[in-house]
Amino acid sequence: MNKAQPHLHACLECDLLVNMPDAISHRTNVHCPRCNHSIAMGHNNAKQYVLATSFTALILMVVACTFSFISFSSNEQIRTINLLQTFTELYTQEYYFVAVLVFSFILLLPTLYLTSVCLIILSTFRGFEIVPSVGLGKLMSYILPWSMAEVFLIGVLVALIKVTSMADISLEPSFWAYVIFAPLFTHIVSVIDSHRLWDWIEQAGACSHG
Amino acid sequence: MHVHMVNSIKPKTAANSGLVNCLVCHQLAPIAATHCQRCNTALSSRVKNSVQISLSLLVTAILLYIPANIYPIMSTELLGKTTQSTIIGGIVLFLEHGSYFVAAVILIASVIVPIAKMFALAWLCYCATRADGIKQYELTQLYRVTEFIGKWSMVDVFVVAILVALIQLGEIMSIKVGFAATAFAVVVIMTMVSAHQFDTRILWDRVDQE
Missing domain, CATH: 1.20.900 (Dbl Homology Domain; Chain A)
Structure with a gap:
């Protein structure tokens, strides 16, 4: 397990490493900056x-x-x-x-x-x-x-x-x-x-x- | 992490950082790991032989699309008279009856979507093996559309299933399934698995190498 970098994520569609934010605001998407793949969605x-x-x-x-x-x-x-x-x-x-x-x-x-x-x-x-x-x-x-x-x-x-x-x-x-x-x-x-x-x-x- | 520096010289991906992404639970592991620590799925940096597997399933789908169109998808028995209809024949019948909406839905779901999907997959496989410059972003978009529309082709099989269940009034009016329903269902499944096996990350690996 990657305890040292818990918020690092690799995009499923282009393999780019993305730093995940600690909190994602309600109903907003986190997209991959390179290929625009939707990685996560915030929900309260x-x-x-x-x-x-x-x-x-x-x-x-x-x-x-x-x-x-x-x-x-x-x-x-x-x-x-x-x-x-x-x-x-x-x-x-x-x-x-x-x-x-x-x-x-x-x-x-x-x-x-x-x-x-x-x-x-x-x-x-x-x-x-x-x-x-x-x-x-x-x-x-x-x-x-x-x-x-x-x-x-x-x-x-x-x-x-x-x-x-x-x-x-x-x-x-x-x-x-x-x-x-x-x-x-x-x-x-x-x-x-x-x-x-x-x-x-x-x-x-x-x-x-x- | 310089994740927002998309146009930097070398984008940092999981593969060139010595990491491998689990396709089931999306956790990163060291590239030497064989199984995911969290969900025990077998890990590999890219889907092995992705293009070959996609292509072979695609060819299977194309071959099965022939019997799916030649054989009747259902046969209607109306007052002792049996009429068999193929997918295309069904669409023509609806046009003659003036139900343009149903004709359009069946045409889109059973003819246009599967054919467009086959072309899209063939194009993706061709571009993935081509040596010179490709448009990663556009191809990834094409892949997303292909993956999204995949299951919508099943509409025709479901329509037949409902009609067969509903219209069973003995000799007055009854409907039986035809072999094309099986063939067409397999075509849809094959194209879905083919799209699923295609690894878009191999398109983006070119950016790394350039």
């Missing part, structure tokens, strides 16, 4: 804010999975689907690979990401780790590029525009839960910068080991 109350919004997002995800998603009626036939059927139907048509992808991208990975960040923040408060925080932090960095909640939302909107001309569509509670979940998830991701995240992980480790 990040820990509580991220914990609260992640918890909200997890509740919304539970709501999105429990109620019905969209219902569709044509020629006096009605079909109502829930969120899970967007991939179980692919599975029954034997497109296992695409089914697993859709399940992971829209549901599993965003949920894992939010659960991990909640567990890390909780261990900094409570002084013991339920799951090792370092592992959770690594997991978060691997799954982040594959979380596609907002892309799925656009997909739903496009599909709806496509179907409205053929039949009557009614939007059910779980649809609205996902409509709030997707932008909220994107917002949470933008607040968690890796600097702060690894500070929390170090705090969590320090708490639990003495």
